[in-house]
Amino acid sequence: MPNPGVTLRGILLRWPVHPTIDQRPSPMNIPAPLFLCALFTAVFTSSQVRAQTGPNAIRMEVRVLSEQDRKDLKGTQVDAVTQKKTLAIVATGAAKNPETRKGKWMVFGRNLTNENVVLIDSGEFKIDLSDHGVQRFESKEVSTESAREHATAARKGANAQRGKIKKVGATGTKYIGYGVQIRDGANIVAEVFDPPSLKQNSP
Secondary structure: OOOOOOOHHHHHHHOOOOOOHHHOOOHHHOOHHHHHHHHHHHHHHOOOEEEOOOOOOOEEEEEEEEEEEEEEOOOOOOEEEEEEEEEEEEEEOOOOOOOOEEEEEEEEEEEOOOOOEEEEEEEEEEOOOOOOOEEEEEOOOEEEEEEOOEEEEEEEOOOOEEEEEEEEOOEEEEEEEEEEEEEEOOEEEEEEEEOHHHHHHOO
């Protein structure tokens, strides 16, 4: 028999309330280890890109293998940065006989002197899918050197007194992304650019 002291209003007031979208904790309130873990995962998976077009195309996964070295620039508070990038490409699809498809990789950078986007290096590779329809290929290592804008202080005289401050503009080239294309004759059967805007800079 229902309890006369329990009303529908009382049940509703005691019903658990789940947070709405606006009530969910912001990233600033998430415990640091969980937030950093999520951030790391996002950065790591951003180098994996897949592309596929057409029924007879090839699916690609591209990872950027990176190394970076820093050296002090004498008389400044900035470093000379050397970036080394290698594209690790995994292609999957159906093999053709004869195989007429070819691949091309491209690595792009930004000239820090004039801010222009430049093609740092590129190369071609043959499509040679295994019996399981998989091919792994690595581009050659591409290296860039750069230094951001900084100031130097000239020293004059025997007492090495500080002289006039000299402003030095940014120099060198900094890596900004890559592109991979697979063609069958004049037709592009698969391609990926990261970021996509680099396609307009492809040769």
